[in-house]
Amino acid sequence: MDHFLYKDGALHAEDVSLAQIAAQVGTPFYVYSSATLTRHFKLFNEALEGLPHLVCFAMKSNSNQAVIKLLGDLGAGMDVVSGGEYARAKAAGIPGERIVFSGVGKTRAEMRMVLEGGVRQFNVESEPEMEALSAVASELGVEAPITIRINPDVDAKTHEKISTGKYDDKFGIPISRAREVYAMAAKLPGLKVIGIDVHIGSQLTELAPFELAYNKVVELTHQLRADGHTIERLDLGGGLGIPYERSNTAPPLPMEYGALIKKCVGDLDVEVEIEPGRLISGNAGLLVTEVIYLKNGENRDFLIVDAAMNDLIRPAMYGAHHDIVPVVEPAPGVETSTYDIVGPVCESGDTFAKQRTLPPFKSGDLMAFRSAGAYGAVMSSEYNSRPLIPEVLVQGDQYAVIRARPTFDEMINRDTIPEWL
Numbered sequence: 089m090d091h092f093l094y095k096d097g098a099l100h101a102e103d104v105s106l107a108q109i110a111a112q113v114g115t116p117f118y119v120y121s122s123a124t125l126t127r128h129f130k131l132f133n134e135a136l137e138g139l140p141h142l143v144c145f146a147m148k149s150n151s152n153q154a155v156i157k158l159l160g161d162l163g164a165g166m167d168v169v170s171g172g173e174y175a176r177a178k179a180a181g182i183p184g185e186r187i188v189f190s191g192v193g194k195t196r197a198e199m200r201m202v203l204e205g206g207v208r209q210f211n212v213e214s215e216p217e218m219e220a221l222s223a224v225a226s227e228l229g230v231e232a233p234i235t236i237r238i239n240p241d242v243d244a245k246t247h248e249k250i251s252t253g254k255y256d257d258k259f260g261i262p263i264s265r266a267r268e269v270y271a272m273a274a275k276l277p278g279l280k281v282i283g284i285d286v287h288i289g290s291q292l293t294e295l296a297p298f299e300l301a302y303n304k305v306v307e308l309t310h311q312l313r314a315d316g317h318t319i320e321r322l323d324l325g326g327g328l329g330i331p332y333e334r335s336n337t338a339p340p341l342p343m344e345y346g347a348l349i350k351k352c353v354g355d356l357d358v359e360v361e362i363e364p365g366r367l368i369s370g371n372a373g374l375l376v377t378e379v380i381y382l383k384n385g386e387n388r389d390f391l392i393v394d395a396a397m398n399d400l401i402r403p404a405m406y407g408a409h410h411d412i413v414p415v416v417e418p419a420p421g422v423e424t425s426t427y428d429i430v431g432p433v434c435e436s437g438d439t440f441a442k443q444r445t446l447p448p449f450k451s452g453d454l455m456a457f458r459s460a461g462a463y464g465a466v467m468s469s470e471y472n473s474r475p476l477i478p479e480v481l482v483q484g485d486q487y488a489v490i491r492a493r494p495t496f497d498e499m500i501n502r503d504t505i506p507e508w509l
């Protein structure tokens with residue numbers, strides 16, 4: 089459920105008309121609903137009620153300061169994958185003890201920064217990383233709390249570019265070698281083993297792969313405890329999928345996912361962390377764009393819009409589907425047309441949808457891409473020298489620009505021409 093609905097014939101974010109935002113901010117822009125973000129976070133929190141737990145928002149899905157602050161104020165922790173994300177979390181007021189540091193390629197500089205600033209735990213992904221962390225922590229005279237990310241060799245049944253839990257993926261330590269690696273961790277100075285981490289992929293639409301992976305974690309917990317390790321925390325990752333197409337059957341609900349977690353690990357006397365990103369932010373955001381031209385091709389009609397692949401790359405990168413809706417509510421029973429929706433960038437991949445059946449559009453009309461709150465703005469670039477588009481946050485009847493569109497000068501002045509040129 090989200091808070092983007094038609095009221096009086098116009099699409100709104102909560103109580104604010106999107107046409108009104110477009111008039112003030114200009115198109116294209118991202119808009120997020122505070123109510124939807126809040127609702128999604130609370131669904132996870134309630135789903136784990138009864139278990140000691142922390143819901144850590146995967147910041148890579150949406151790392152705007154305002155979004156982080158909103159979720160942090162609700163009690164969320166943060167899952168960060170870089171020094172930059174860590175700095176963002178801290179800047180938004182998230183205390184170190186609620187920040188988990190994930191990622192396959194943490195540098196020593198990042199480790200130092202995070203150890204100095206405070207961290208809940210490192211999710212370590214390889215032996216060389218473990219040795220580096222041991223060295224950095226020892227140098228600083230501290231102990232780094234760690235879980236080790238295990239790769240359970242489970243097929244997440246999702247898009248290959250977002251699968252992370254098979255042996256062919258670059259993530260984690262093969263579960264078959266886990267005991268050996270934990271034994272090594274226990275001997276290294278500067279490390280404190282506290283648990284196990286697993287994350288098998290993104291946009292999972294079934295619970296079965298989670299169950300397979302979590303049951304392997306349970307078995308490993310017993311083995312590692314028998315080996316003498318302290319396993320008091322399980323980080324069970326993120327990855328629960330969202331309905332990108334309203335017409336499709338919906339993925340499992342957070343409540344069902346929570347019930348599965350309780351069933352699998354409820355008796356282990358552990359604290360549970362989960363790291364949802366997409367499910368919290370995805371359907372809490374839209375991208376609003378204006379049709380520049382309707383171009384009638386030889387055998388298809390193109391709607392050329394002012395958003396492009398640099399603003400929202402998911403369709404070009406993963407062939408992802410985004411539902412597209414008009415900002416002016418179509419009259420009931422209106423005759424539909426079929427369009428290719430494309431951006432202005434000089435790449436054939438700059439296509440948002442092919443042969444999509446929609447109400448009629450003409451130049452100057454506004455449309456919204458739904459489910460754009462996750463992996464949208466964070467993946468954008470200035471390709472074709474298109475300035476990053478603004479982000480807007482709505483709460484009730486108020487809204488604010490939470491990242492402004494840079495001017496051309498701001499964009500250009502980041503380059504430096506050397507004096508010898």
Ligand SMILES: *Cc1c(COP(=O)(O)O)cnc(C)c1O
Pocket residue numbers: 146148149167190191287289290291325326327328363364365366367462
């Ligand atoms: C990407 C990622 C997540 C979040 O995945 P979603 O599908 O957005 O829930 C969580 N944990 C880790 C380690 C990740 O890499």
